[in-house]
Amino acid sequence: MRSVTRRYLRGGQPVNALDDVSLEIPQGRFVAVMGRSGSGKTTFLQCAAGLDRPTSGTVRIGNTDLGSLSEAALTRLRRDRIGFVFQSLNLVPSLTVRENVTLPLLLGGERPDSPQAVERAMRVLESVGLADRADDSPLHLSGGQQQRVAIARALVTDPAVIFADEPTGALDPSTANDVFTLLRRAVDDTGHTVVMVTHDPVAASWADEAVFLAKGRIVTNMVRPQTADVVQVMAELGGC
Numbered sequence: 001m002r003s004v005t006r007r008y009l010r011g012g013q014p015v016n017a018l019d020d021v022s023l024e025i026p027q028g029r030f031v032a033v034m035g036r037s038g039s040g041k042t043t044f045l046q047c048a049a050g051l052d053r054p055t056s057g058t059v060r061i062g063n064t065d066l067g068s069l070s071e072a073a074l075t076r077l078r079r080d081r082i083g084f085v086f087q088s089l090n091l092v093p094s095l096t097v098r099e100n101v102t103l104p105l106l107l108g109g110e111r112p113d114s115p116q117a118v119e120r121a122m123r124v125l126e127s128v129g130l131a132d133r134a135d136d137s138p139l140h141l142s143g144g145q146q147q148r149v150a151i152a153r154a155l156v157t158d159p160a161v162i163f164a165d166e167p168t169g170a171l172d173p174s175t176a177n178d179v180f181t182l183l184r185r186a187v188d189d190t191g192h193t194v195v196m197v198t199h200d201p202v203a204a205s206w207a208d209e210a211v212f213l214a215k216g217r218i219v220t221n222m223v224r225p226q227t228a229d230v231v232q233v234m235a236e237l238g239g240c
Helices: 041-048 071-080 097-100 103-107 115-127 142-156 173-188 227-236
Strands: 001-011 013-022 030-034 056-058 081-087 162-164 192-195 209-216 217-223
Touching: 001 041, 013 041, 013 217, 030 097, 030 173, 030 227, 041 162, 041 173, 041 192, 056 103, 071 081, 081 142, 097 103, 097 115, 097 142, 103 115, 115 142, 173 192, 209 227, 217 227
Parallel strands: 030 192, 030 209, 081 162, 162 192
Antiparallel strands: 001 013, 001 056, 209 217
16 A cells, blocks of 8 residues: 545545555565554555545555556456455355355356365365365354354455454454464465454454554554553554
């Protein structure tokens, strides 16, 4: 991201949800984006992931300038090169676990029941420990297991970047740690890049770097964040 500003009108007045934000995230890095409510975290994720276009500035994934893409091309990039994990899982209850995982392949024009698609789905389900639940409905899984299915779905296209938005907000601490372990493994074992928006200092401690936003600006960065240090910075910023 280079000099990214995203301006909205609020009550007829312009407000910068992001204000001249510049950040470079190398491949194979786990970054937590933090800040109190209204700091710009969600807008940051939306602009970085190509879900929204900035008012000014540039966003690149690899060598691709997202601002140069048509809506159709941007949709293809999100489908093929970006994985998403959200607090609201968006799993389809009428599909099996494996069919949910193969949805991105279907959207890319691949038959979800082809041997190649099934193999890829089973491989990522194995990586999250759910290969034995492939034929089950997601309704029969716990909340933590459903989130692991969502991570498998994000991984199935081998994306350049995985964006996670409060991925454990509805989970208990033990189950949340399982999810963080999977995201950490995606970085360490397979070289994926993970960008996670969170308000949780414990979540941030799993990252390589924490980036703190306030009033739409990056106010500080922390390498190898520790929970106590993150708590202190968040307190200085006025809490979550």
